[in-house]
Amino acid sequence: MTEVIEEEDFQIPVNIITGFLGSGKTTLLNKWVNTEEFKDTLVLINEFGDVGLDHELVQAVDDTVVLLGSGCICCSLQGELIDSLTTNFIRAKKGLIPNFKRVLIETTGLADPSGVISTLAGDEFVMTYYRYDGTVTVLDGQFVREQLKNQYEAVKQIALADIILISKTDLIDSDEIDAITEVASKINPSARIYPMLKGNITPKIIEEIGPYKNSDHQNPDKVAAWLNIKDKTVASPFKPASVSNTIGVAKPRIIAHSNIESFCVSVSDPLDPLVLLSAISLVQEQYGDSILRIKGIVNIKDQEKPVVIHGVQGNLYPLTELDSWPDDDHDSKLVFIVRATVLEQIKYIFEQALKNPDESAIRYYQEVISNAEQINQ
Numbered sequence: 001m002t003e004v005i006e007e008e009d010f011q012i013p014v015n016i017i018t019g020f021l022g023s024g025k026t027t028l029l030n031k032w033v034n035t036e037e038f039k040d041t042l043v044l045i046n047e048f049g050d051v052g053l054d055h056e057l058v059q060a061v062d063d064t065v066v067l068l069g070s071g072c073i074c075c076s077l078q079g080e081l082i083d084s085l086t087t088n089f090i091r092a093k094k095g096l097i098p099n100f101k102r103v104l105i106e107t108t109g110l111a112d113p114s115g116v117i118s119t120l121a122g123d124e125f126v127m128t129y130y131r132y133d134g135t136v137t138v139l140d141g142q143f144v145r146e147q148l149k150n151q152y153e154a155v156k157q158i159a160l161a162d163i164i165l166i167s168k169t170d171l172i173d174s175d176e177i178d179a180i181t182e183v184a185s186k187i188n189p190s191a192r193i194y195p196m197l198k199g200n201i202t203p204k205i206i207e208e209i210g211p212y213k214n215s216d217h218q219n220p221d222k223v224a225a226w227l228n229i230k231d232k233t234v235a236s237p238f239k240p241a242s243v244s245n246t247i248g249v250a251k252p253r254i255i256a257h258s259n260i261e262s263f264c265v266s267v268s269d270p271l272d273p274l275v276l277l278s279a280i281s282l283v284q285e286q287y288g289d290s291i292l293r294i295k296g297i298v299n300i301k302d303q304e305k306p307v308v309i310h311g312v313q314g315n316l317y318p319l320t321e322l323d324s325w326p327d328d329d330h331d332s333k334l335v336f337i338v339r340a341t342v343l344e345q346i347k348y349i350f351e352q353a354l355k356n357p358d359e360s361a362i363r364y365y366q367e368v369i370s371n372a373e374q375i376n377q
């Protein structure tokens with residue numbers, strides 16, 4: 001596991017800035033791009049239309065702002081995104097452009113961020129030199145509640161966010177900010193939500209985006225904040241008759257106007273890592289497209305330190321061991337954000353796989369681990 005973390009240290013973090021059409025993404029990017037925190041950042045801007053304008057609007061001090069062609073990187077331009085990440089990495093190494101230590105990708109307003117995340121995870125060069133570091137979603141304070149009624153993309157942009165920024169707070173009152181916060185946190189209970197006026201928000205929030213921040217990944221408070229299981233009703237065990245005593249499943253949070261729900265599985269007995277991995281891979285294989293997020297902190301058998309789980313759609317990111325637990329509660333907790341239509345199936349299959357592990361999946365993970373150990377020797 002240590003090797004995984006060391007490997008991540010040289011990988012360039014990639015953050016996605018998404019949000020519905022006109023929500024305020026470019027306004028935010030413009031504020032961020034010349035700050036100290038984003039000094040050495042490659043900015044990739046994607047927009048629809050024959051003539052891209054957003055990159056003209058982003059005032060960077062050098063030529064590290066790149067416009068990706070007309071079309072959408074979440075569906076038709078995946079190749080262009082990979083090309084851009086590959087060639088700019090090589091150009092920076094050759095000194096043709098300034099070296100960069102982070103990548104910000106601004107998606108189109110209609111993008112499904114999961115398409116971008118999957119693209120990042122699907123190319124060997126990109127996976128070697130870059131790592132997905134989280135998504136910032138900008139919500140249009142004036143229109144987001146309306147957009148959520150009709151636009152599934154807007155719902156997904158919230159579901160996949162690590163940080164949500166409510167823009168245009170000068171045009172709405174505090175009750176509306178509260179209402180948006182409530183709706184957004186129902187879709188995604190683990191995202192951190194901040195109001196924002198004209199793109200003014202400290203770039204330091206990027207440090208909160210995930211638990212994989214090189215030295216910061218060992219900070220248990222940050223992991224607790226990232227998991228953000230603040231509502232005890234979500235984390236507290238609710239035991240359906242079909243589930244063993246040691247596995248608790250919280251009542252799902254239902255979002256009336258969208259078809260995304262979240263639920264939390266909490267397990268009091270320490271988990272066998274092979275059983276856990278096989279259970280996760282089973283639901284991801286069968287319902288990858290419908291599982292928007294899996295986040296968790298897990299108590300592994302015979303191991304004092306907790307392990308953080310982070311999955312997006314069908315991808316599971318490397319498990320990271322923490323130095324200590326955030327508090328006295330050492331139960332494993334996994335938050336799933338899923339399509340409502342298949343929530344029950346996902347929950348059932350996951351619980352069953354924990355109780356009755358799939359032998360072939362366990363053998364597969366045993367082999368993966370022993371191969372990795374041989375390579376590391």
Ligand SMILES: Nc1nc2c(ncn2[C@@H]2O[C@H](COP(=O)(O)OP(=O)(O)OP(=O)(O)O)[C@@H](O)[C@H]2O)c(=O)[nH]1
Nearest residue numbers: 020021022023024025026027109167168169197198
């Ligand atoms: N009043 C007000 N206007 C804002 C705020 N943030 C952004 N705007 C305006 O909203 C409009 C859209 O902002 P952009 O930053 O271009 O939005 P975007 O998400 O990049 O838009 P697309 O790329 O078209 O999807 C612009 O006219 C901005 O000036 C805000 O906090 N308050």
